[in-house]
Amino acid sequence: MSSFSEKQKQFKEQAAHEAIYEATLKVVSRQQGDTPKMQDIAETAGIATGTLYNYFKNKVELLTFVDDKLRQTVLKKIKQVTASNLPADEKLRSVTMEIFSFCRAHRIFFDLAEQFDLKARIPRIQKENGLNQARGCFARILSEGIQQQRFRQVETTMTSKHIFSTIVGTIEIQKWLQDYEMSKEADELTDFFLSYLKM
Amino acid sequence: MSSFSEKQKQFKEQAAHEAIYEATLKVVSRQQGDTPKMQDIAETAGIATGTLYNYFKNKVELLTFVDDKLRQTVLKKIKQVTASNLPADEKLRSVTMEIFSFCRAHRIFFDLAEQFDLKARIPRIQKENGLNQARGCFARILSEGIQQQRFRQVETTMTSKHIFSTIVGTIEIQKWLQDYEMSKEADELTDFFLSYLKM
Amino acid sequence: MSSFSEKQKQFKEQAAHEAIYEATLKVVSRQQGDTPKMQDIAETAGIATGTLYNYFKNKVELLTFVDDKLRQTVLKKIKQVTASNLPADEKLRSVTMEIFSFCRAHRIFFDLAEQFDLKARIPRIQKENGLNQARGCFARILSEGIQQQRFRQVETTMTSKHIFSTIVGTIEIQKWLQDYEMSKEADELTDFFLSYLKM
Amino acid sequence: MSSFSEKQKQFKEQAAHEAIYEATLKVVSRQQGDTPKMQDIAETAGIATGTLYNYFKNKVELLTFVDDKLRQTVLKKIKQVTASNLPADEKLRSVTMEIFSFCRAHRIFFDLAEQFDLKARIPRIQKENGLNQARGCFARILSEGIQQQRFRQVETTMTSKHIFSTIVGTIEIQKWLQDYEMSKEADELTDFFLSYLKM
DNA sequence: TATGAATGAGCATTCATTCAT
């Protein structure tokens, strides 16, 4: 097959994936609570039900794709902030806020991910990889802060790990309380981190 | 109705509730992954399907009852350790360990609780109540530690709140990684807390 | 459980089986060609879809039950004629006719049986049993005919076996020709058998 | 269109038909039980799915073509044996054996033919034609045998008809018993025919 | 109160066929 039609095909596939991704998020957020029907996803994406199965073997695989893309998206955002040239303390606040607001925005989908046990579909190594990247961002911010003499000398690996866990736990508790106005919590938490890190 | 038969009735109801509670946990842990069927719960509890509906309006209410009882159980354990006469640092370790091991033991049920969105069935006030009691235990341990001059003078309310969040987050991450050997994590986390609290 | 309610239950089950049996035959003959839908069977039997599954694990098991009952019915008819006090040659004609007319009446169901490969569900021993009973009827008729000196002395076991095969093959060919007016063929075949058996 | 390109086209079509025929048999025997998918047939034949529809209007027509070709094949084999210069009794045995082994080899396809009711697609006249040719072979063998004074003087038309039916019925019963080791049955049956025909 | 048979809505997936390229 010519390189051209190969490219065309790949582009088409990518476009379909993108449409299905967005349709899924749309359907999920629309039908709060219920699990999304394949037919609805297809319809929203503007394709036929059967066509979904040209791109994904089954529903779980489709949802896994969306889950993966979603996690990559938040990771990308975190990395962007980490790579920015804000001072370390502001980076820490900004990254924390990013995570909180992303989780709030997509909480219904993440609930779904648990319902379908999507975590079981992701290879362990890939999960650890993602986790380490997220934790790594915090470690880098800590290092920068120490270098900038804004933070005291903490052990960055462990500290970043626990900071990340605290964020996850706080979000989890807020979700359990069904309190989705998370910015106050995010701020309070950042203040706590900064007080811990201040020299 | 006579007071005697009233009592009898209450006793019977309590016995039924107890049997259903245990049957539910048994069925849930047996059928890893699948959601438990009312029929299976009834059969395991030694009653007829229809009888379940004399005690619980529907499946969600039944699961909510179990969920509530389970949370009360772990809270009771935490309180017991908190009320013991161990030194503060050992109490902290012990309470943390309790929470980890309880969540590991009942993780399948807690997954279920999210699937059925049981949190939506519990009144906000009750959820806050439970949460505050758990956090309160940590606050008391911190106070004791400060008094015993084992811990430095930290602000106990906020610190205990964040300690609890960190525990929740760590458990959540371990569950996501499907790494259910949590004792190492519990220890590491306690060490971190203690290093933070040390004078 | 008391013997009475046990009996009641059994009677109810038998009634349900009977109703489902008849509903299936009705639906099958009505919807010539298409495979019967569980919903239609249930509706025709006057019960709910789900109720079918209280009596049969799945569609194949239901059809196997009907298939079995159908074969028992024709076998019973053959046995009745065999046990009658007609002269041997008339018995032979009558039994042959029974088989032809039964297969014509239920040909659509028997086609279905092949479609669902019901033969694979019947234990080999049971199939051989049924086959031997049918062949046995012919053998008995042959013996009688020989005794009555209406037939010459043929080896009854083999002869009856091949007579039965010839009937089956003739029916099969008529079905293939889609010629369902089988009485002519049945008569012609019987004449051939009798000419072979005449002294 | 020029005669040359006409010929070319016909040749191409014939090649395609041949490839599809063989692919179908391959797929059918591979996927025991399931009905063959058009996609699999196309893939196995080395063409695209849509291309199948340039040669056959639909699946039933494709299967009818294969069915027809298969019946022609066995008929050809029977005719070859009939036209050979074996003695009549050996011809009878050989033809019988041919039919048994052919039906065993292609039993899955023949089951399929019933499932798709292919018989309904073949004109009555054509079916009778094929049937008469098969029966005719037996009649010719009988005639020869009588002439060779190996067989007694039987009425060849009816006898050949019933012999053929007996073969069909025996194969049908063996298939129902799922006993595909048919050579013993074929032998036993031929012995019976010969004993009937012996002078 | 207890029983447990009956109810029936709900949904992922397949695959023959089409048609734009």
Added chain:
DNA sequence: AATGAATGAATGCTCATTCAT
């Protein structure tokens, strides 16, 4: 003629809940 992605109708089975006994 060839391609193969897109189409979309069609259906068996589950299981929470009810209700006659």
